[in-house]
Amino acid sequence: xxxITPHLWYDKEAKEAxxxxxxxxxxxxxxxxxxxxxxPSGDADIVSFELSGQKFMAISAGPFFKLxxxxxxxxxxxxxxxxxxxxxxxxxxxxxxFPLDKYDWSPKYAWVVDKFGLSWQLDVEKINNQQKILxxxxxxxxxxxxxKEAxxxxxxxxxxxxxxxxxxYDKSAGLPDGALLFTQFKLxxxxxxxxxxxxxxxxxxxxxxxxxxxCDTQEEIDYYWEKLSAVPESEQCGWCKDKFGVSxxxxxxxxxxMMSKGTREQIDRLTQAFLxxxxxxxxxxxxxxxxx
Numbered sequence: 001x002x003x004i005t006p007h008l009w010y011d012k013e014a015k016e017a018x019x020x021x022x023x024x025x026x027x028x029x030x031x032x033x034x035x036x037x038x039x040p041s042g043d044a045d046i047v048s049f050e051l052s053g054q055k056f057m058a059i060s061a062g063p064f065f066k067l068x069x070x071x072x073x074x075x076x077x078x079x080x081x082x083x084x085x086x087x088x089x090x091x092x093x094x095x096x097x098f099p100l101d102k103y104d105w106s107p108k109y110a111w112v113v114d115k116f117g118l119s120w121q122l123d124v125e126k127i128n129n130q131q132k133i134l135x136x137x138x139x140x141x142x143x144x145x146x147x148k149e150a151x152x153x154x155x156x157x158x159x160x161x162x163x164x165x166x167x168x169y170d171k172s173a174g175l176p177d178g179a180l181l182f183t184q185f186k187l188x189x190x191x192x193x194x195x196x197x198x199x200x201x202x203x204x205x206x207x208x209x210x211x212x213x214x215c216d217t218q219e220e221i222d223y224y225w226e227k228l229s230a231v232p233e234s235e236q237c238g239w240c241k242d243k244f245g246v247s248x249x250x251x252x253x254x255x256x257x258m259m260s261k262g263t264r265e266q267i268d269r270l271t272q273a274f275l276x277x278x279x280x281x282x283x284x285x286x287x288x289x290x291x292x
Contacts, residue, residue, distance in 0.1 A: 003158070003188035005212040006073075006135050007057045007249060009065045010116065014058035017116040018049040024086050025075075025133075027053045032260040036271045046259065052132045057212065068203035069097070071246075072111070072119035074136040074193050076127040083108055083124045090114045090122075105182075117208075129191060134184075135211070136193040140201040143244060147180040147196045150244050157227045158187040173198070210239065210247035214256075218282045224250045225279045235278040252282045258289050266291070 010017055015033060022028040032048040041062035048057050077083035087100045093115030100110040100122070108124035121136055139146050148166070155161040164184040169175045182195045213228075215221045228248050229240035238251050258270055266289050273288030274280065 002055050002190060003214055004190045005055050005057055005214065007059070007210045007212050008067070008118065009208040009210070010058060010060050011063040012060045013116055014045050014047045014060040017118070018047045018056075018058050020114075020116070021051055021056075022049055024089055025052045032256075034259045034267065037268055039271065039275065048256065048260070054131060054133055065206050065208035067117040067119065067208040068206070069113070069119045069201075070138050070140070070203050070205045071209040072121050072136045072138070074121040074123065074134045076123050076125060076132050076134075078124070078126045078132070080108065080124060083110070083122050086120075087112065087122055090120055127191075131191050134191045134193050135209070136195065137205075137246065138195055138197050139244075140197040140199075141204070143204075144196045144198060145176065145179050146244060147183055147194050148178060150246075151180075151183050151185045151192075151194055153243075154187055154192075155185055157224070160189050161185065161187045164191070205245040205247065207234075207239065207241075207247045210249055212249040212251055214251060214253040215280075216253050221250050221252065221280055221282065224248070229279075237274055237277060238280045240279075250280065252280055252285055254282070255280075255285065258285075262289060 008014070018030055022030060028051045030047060030049045034046045036044045036046060039061065045060040046057065050056065075086065077086055083100065087110050090112045095113040097113065098109065098111040100108065103109050106123050106125060110122045113119050139150065151163060155163060162185065164186060166180055167182040169179045169181050180196060182193070184191065184193050213224050215224065225240060228242045228250070229235055230243040231241040234241035238249050239247060240250060241247050259267060262270065269288045269291060270285065273284055
C-alpha cells in the first residue's frame with residue numbers, strides 16, 4: 001500500500017469524475033465504491049480508483065470545498081499522441097489556463113481545468129519513475145517564497161524522502177536568493193512537484209484536495225498528527241491542516257479494507273464511531289467494526 005494517497009472532494013460527482021479519469025489513462029480502474037450513511041453531508045459516496053496504476057480516492061460529500069489551481073495533478077504523458085489525446089478530452093467542458101504548446105520549460109505542455117474542477121498540468125516529457133501522475137502544489141500570495149521551506153519540512157516528516165531537483169528563480173525576478181520557481185521531491189517514495197506563482201491569486205490550499213497518510217499503528221498516527229496538524233479548528237475525522245494550509249488525512253491502513261469488505265452494519269457502526277473523532281483511535285475503530 002502507498003503511504004500517501006491523493007484524495008479529491010466533490011459535491012456529488014465523485015464516481016462520475018473517477019470514471020472519466022479512468023478513461024484517460026491506461027492501467028486505470030475503479031476498485032471500490034462505498035456509501036457512508038448519516039454523515040454531516042448526508043450519504044457520502046467514497047470512490048477508490050487507480051490511474052496509471054496509482055491509487056486515488058474521491059468522495060461526494062457536499063458543496064463545502066471547491067477544487068482550484070493550488071493543487072493540480074501533473075501528468076507526464078511521454079508522447080505527442082498521448083498528450084494530445086488527454087488534453088482534448090480534459091478540455092471538453094473545461095477551461096484552458098495554458099494551451100497545449102511549446103514553452104520555455106517544455107517542448108509541449110498544457111494546464112487545464114476539467115469539467116469537474118480538477119486542475120491538470122500535462123507534459124510531453126518522460127519521467128524516470130513508474131509514477132506518471134504527480135500532485136503539484138502551487139504556492140502563491142504570501143506563500144510564494146515558501147516552496148523550499150515546505151519541501152524540506154515534508155521531507156523531514158516522512159521517511160525515505162528526498163529532494164529530486166530544484167529550479168531557483170533567475171536573479172532578474174528580484175526575489176531573495178534561493179527562492180524556488182519549481183522543485184520535485186519524494187515523500188516515502190511518492191513523488192510531488194511544487195512551484196511558486198508570482199502576482200495576486202484568488203485561490204489557496206483547501207480541503208478539496210488532501211493527502212491520506214496510511215498508518216499501520218497508533219504510534220504512527222500519533223507521530224504524523226503531531227508533525228502535520230497546525231490548525232486545531234481543522235481537526236476532524238482524521239483530517240488536519242499543516243502550517244502551509246495543505247490538508248492531510250491521517251488514517252489507519254485497515255480502514256480501506258474495512259470499508260471495502262465490511263457488511264452494511266459494520267460500515268455504519270464504523271462511520272458513527274469515527275465521525276466524532278479528531279485524531280483516529282485505531283482501537284476504537286476496530287471495536288466498532290467488530291462490535292465488541
